[in-house]
Amino acid sequence: MTDDQRILGARISGRVQGVGFRAWTQGQARKLGLAGWVRNERDGTVAAVFAGPPAAVAAMVEHLWQGPPGASVSAVETWDENLADLPPEFRVTR
Template sequence: MSKDIRAALVKITGRVQGVGYRAWVQAEALDLGLTGWVRNENDGSVQALVVGTDRSVADILERFRKGPPGAIVRSVEQHDTSLAEPPTDFRITK
């Protein structure tokens, strides 16, 4: 993976399931040119992997804190990660 590309694993908590959060994340990620995935977790949170430029990843992290209409975001926890092979698209996985 290029040094100019950042990968972040993100956990979003609050009222983020049943409000269109994953579809919103996918649309926002595509708007910013990011790749990765987003999924619901059994604990009621949403987890996402976002891969792109440092600026684009920082931008989507800010957007995650606001969320779509109907969502109430309590926390956004993220940590950078390394990937052998970055994803080529952005998917909703579950």
């Protein structure tokens, strides 16, 4: 990543599994031109990493608070990441 890029990790809590959250997140991230990934966690949360221009990453975090229809987001925890190996496109992982 260059200096004009930000890499952010996120953990989303609430009713976020079984409601299409991963596919919705992938669609939103791709619209914003972000790279990274999203996956379900065993504890019922959704984890993700977003990489791209800081404004686009910030917009994605705002989107996470809404989620897709059927989701009920109770928390979005974020932190800066320093990852070298990110997929060139945003994708759903397991």
